[in-house]
Amino acid sequence: DAGVTQSPTHLIKTRGQQVTLRCSPKSGHDTVSWYQQALGQGPQFIFQYYEEEERQRGNFPDRFSGHQFPNYSSELNVNALLLGDSALYLCASSLAGPSFGGGTGELFFGEGSRLTVL
Amino acid sequence: AQSVTQLDSHVSVSEGTPVLLRCNYSSSYSPSLFWYVQHPNKGLQLLLKYTSAATLVKGINGFEAEFKKSETSFHLTKPSAHMSDAAEYFCVVSDPGNQFYFGTGTSLTVIP
Numbered sequence: 001d002a003g004v005t006q007s008p009t010h011l012i013k014t015r016g017q018q019v020t021l022r023c024s025p026k027s028g029h030d031t032v033s034w035y036q037q038a039l040g041q042g043p044q045f046i047f048q049y050y051e052e053e054e055r056q057r058g059n060f061p062d063r064f065s066g067h068q069f070p071n072y073s074s075e076l077n078v079n080a081l082l083l084g085d086s087a088l089y090l091c092a093s094s095l096a097g098p099s100f101g102g103g104t105g106e107l108f109f110g111e112g113s114r115l116t117v118l
Numbered sequence: 119a120q121s122v123t124q125l126d127s128h129v130s131v132s133e134g135t136p137v138l139l140r141c142n143y144s145s146s147y148s149p150s151l152f153w154y155v156q157h158p159n160k161g162l163q164l165l166l167k168y169t170s171a172a173t174l175v176k177g178i179n180g181f182e183a184e185f186k187k188s189e190t191s192f193h194l195t196k197p198s199a200h201m202s203d204a205a206e207y208f209c210v211v212s213d214p215g216n217q218f219y220f221g222t223g224t225s226l227t228v229i230p
Contacts, residue, residue: 004161031216042208042220043162056215090161094216106152107218111161 002027004110006091012116013081021076021113025093031055032074033107034066035090043090049074081117088112120145122192122209124221132229137196139224141209144190151192152210152218153183162208168192179203204228 005024013019025032031050035043045058049068068074072093078085092107125140143149153165166177173185183194192209209221 033216033218035218035220040223042222043218045217045219048215048217056217058217092162092218106164106167107162107216108164109154109162111159 004091004093004108006089006110006113008113009111010114010116012118014118015081015083017081017117018077018079019081019115021078021089021091021115023074023076023091023093023110025072025074025091026108029093029095029108030072031094032068032072033092033094034074034076035092036060037088037090037112039087046076078115083117086115086117088114120147120149120211120213120217120219122151122211122219122221124207124209124224126224127222128225128227130227130229131199133201134198137194137199137203137226139194139207139209139226141192141194141221142190143192143209143211145211145213147214150212151183151185152212153177153181153192153194154208154210156206156208156223158205165194165207199226199228201228201230 033048034046
């Protein structure tokens with residue numbers, strides 16, 4: 001049973017560029033969340049997708065956008081990259097949580113995509 | 119609002135001695151609490167979770183945590199540290215929408 005897979009694992013961009021990160025959830029999971037983990041910090045919630053819609057959003061600017069596909073996989077897009085966007089981006093999958101009528105609340109994380117902005 | 123405070127940014131223990139990683143939480147709801155571990159260059163792995171069942175929760179690799187509502191704490195313990203336990207540990211509280219709120223992490227060093 002494949003867990004959460006993310007691609008690419010590492011990438012380097014320059015300021016002002018755009019980046020797309022990809023995530024395939026654990027088999028059977030229908031909800032995908034994205035987190036940003038800056039060096040030496042805990043992960044910070046970006047947004048969550050369920051049924052191809054953004055359901056919750058953290059305190060991140062509109063430069064951060066996402067998408068969920070019918071097969072539950074997801075993309076994170078970041079436009080107009082800033083140096084401060086350098087971080088490990090983590091994808092997590094789960095079954096829909098209590099507010100959507102089910103799920104155990106446990107998140108399964110991928111190993112992340114490490115983005116460096118120069 | 120949900121938040122967690124990890125009281126120690128770094129903890130060092132000798133191999134074979136007990137481990138205590140401290141976490142206090144704040145939650146507007148009946149909380150769901152988790153401990154995750156992150157080894158270098160790896161993703162986050164769930165150690166254990168509390169979701170309003172037994173207050174003493176047993177996890178993987180000999181770790182356990184006790185939910186104390188009166189103290190709003192959810193400290194992580196292990197009777198005997200192993201070298202492989204060296205990692206970053208995160209205490210987490212979630213809201214009903216399954217948004218996770220992470221602490222700032224505790225780095226555990228195990229001295230041989």
